[in-house]
Amino acid sequence: MTAARMPRVATAAAAPRRKTSRKVIRRRLRVLAILLVGLVLAAPLLYLLSASLMNDAQLTRYPPSVFPSQLHFGNYSAAFDYLKARSILNSLIFTVGVVGVQWMLCVSGGLVVAKMRFRTRNLLTGAFGISLFVPAISTLIPTFVVADKLHLINTYPGLILPIAAQTGFGTLIFRQFIVNLPDALIEAARLDGAGWWIILRRIIIPLCRPASGAYIAISTLTAWNMYVWPLVATTNGSLAVLTLALAPLASSQYSTVPQTVGMAAAVITTVPMLIAFIVAQRAFVRGLAGTGLE
Amino acid sequence: MTTVATPARIVPSPPKPANPANRDRWAAAIMISPNLLLFTIFVGIPIIGAILLSFCHWNLTGLPAWAGLANYSELMHDPTAKTALVNTILFALFGVAPTVVLGLLIAVLINVPGRVVNVFRTLYYVPAVVSFAASAVLWQWIYHPSTGILDFFLSKVGVSGPQWLSDSSVALPALDVIGIWMSLPVSVLLYMAALQRIPESTLEAATLDGCGPVRRMVNIVWPGVRPMTILVAIVAFLAFTNGSFDLVNIMTQGGPVNATTTLIYYTYYQSIDNLNLGYGAALTVLQLLLIIVVIAGARGLQLLGARR
16 A cells, blocks of 8 residues: 555655655654554463463473463364363353343344333333443352243243343344434334334344444354353253363363363363454444444 | 335234333333343352341351351451452452553553464463463472472573462562463453454544554543453452462462451351351452452543543
8 A cells, every 4th residue: 555655755845755755754653652552461361372382380380481382283173172071061051042042132132122101111210220330250159040930940041031032232232233223214214114123124234233243242242252141041061062071171280181282172162262353353342432432 | 124114013903002111011121031031140149148048147057047147256356357358359350450551551662563473473372271270280390399390491591489389478479470371361451352243444544643562552542441441350359369279279378377368268268178158258249349449449440431
């Protein structure tokens, strides 16, 4: 880009050229600063990646080393054995279930509280809002009691539904986005005889694509990394998700698994979200800019 | 189009609803019902249950026994509860402020177009994707007292690092650092979204008029992102209060000697470890009150700012 611009400037007077090149230098310095600060922020993760390829002797040696002297990919196969394919599958089922169910509930709910006219609308919106401030831990036992009464403990629905039911955040995100869509759009469709269901499917969902992107990114991350509810809602190992398999590795004193394997396991649980996030980040910023969230 | 629309208007709309403000009540009821049903069962009832439980004694066996205000009077006389409240406020204060300030500065820094910058920008978002469990594995090793990499770097510059997680005076700030690291990406993302709405031309015009970076920040960027700041602060505040549980639970279990016991961790300790469910619920109500007061204060500030 700069290369294309330089010759054009070169034909012009000498003074503007000096100005432009100073601008280019300033931009390069800024890009360099962006890289350096970014590396500092990502350093702990890069260290995790590096440590996951060391052997235990190197990891615990003092002074510590930053790069592995030899690449021990065996840590990864050991970590896979420790985490078990079953817990990876369970994490996938849990995440897809939570995000899928919650997304459907939240788009339709967002339309209801944004555009439909009924008397208890503000009350309903307020209830969704208040639920955001209640910490998950404080409702843990009551939620467990409810799920237990419904015979849902140790089942996939019991794992998924109580989390998918936390629709406060998503409903308000979609409300915020849909409120800003022109009323005329919906009124015109209604005059053409479209019911609310058609309006939802043909107008709202397509227009909400950026908001859906941002929302799905956030809720996927939340579900994938969720720890406490899966811990409480499952007592047999066949339903355990990745975070449950990983947590014992964090307490270094009691673990019999080598730390390097623990590091490799942490990388394995993180990588799928890293890829998803890199893919989603652009849509994410655009989606947030569109919601007018404040 | 108008020719089609007009007859529809003129043909008397037969079942005219009594109140246009209540026009869509049946359609709304049907469309919201799956959402509201699940929300009521798994969110609404547990919240009400938790509040009611704070007036009872219960250890999971039998039925809860009504206790009146006994749990709340215990709360007033429990020194650990006071420690937990102070820890919660300190943890939030020293977590939220850096998250907001650094978030804005970083967002301004990286808000330049370009393909290379797009790639580098990813570095800023990666901490967001790390689970508490994974970051605990990682930070245990960074903070490790004998072989940790942090103490190693400090020793290079001649400082001997403390026992990060087992020294009661630095354990809470050490957890704050992890919390800030994990919350920064969201703060940066939210500020980036706000910055998108400040037209590039305004900033360029200001630069041409000789505005330095500081004046651009104060006169153009800050007024543009000020409404977003309240949201960033609230999101960070919730992350450092309600969200602090996983961090404390995995890293320090409230220790050393309650130095990292926050309200949310103490709630868990009383409810799950001690099966003192009524008292745990009272602690939750205290936490909720704290959050409501702070958020109401923030909204008040926002309204004041909007009026000016």
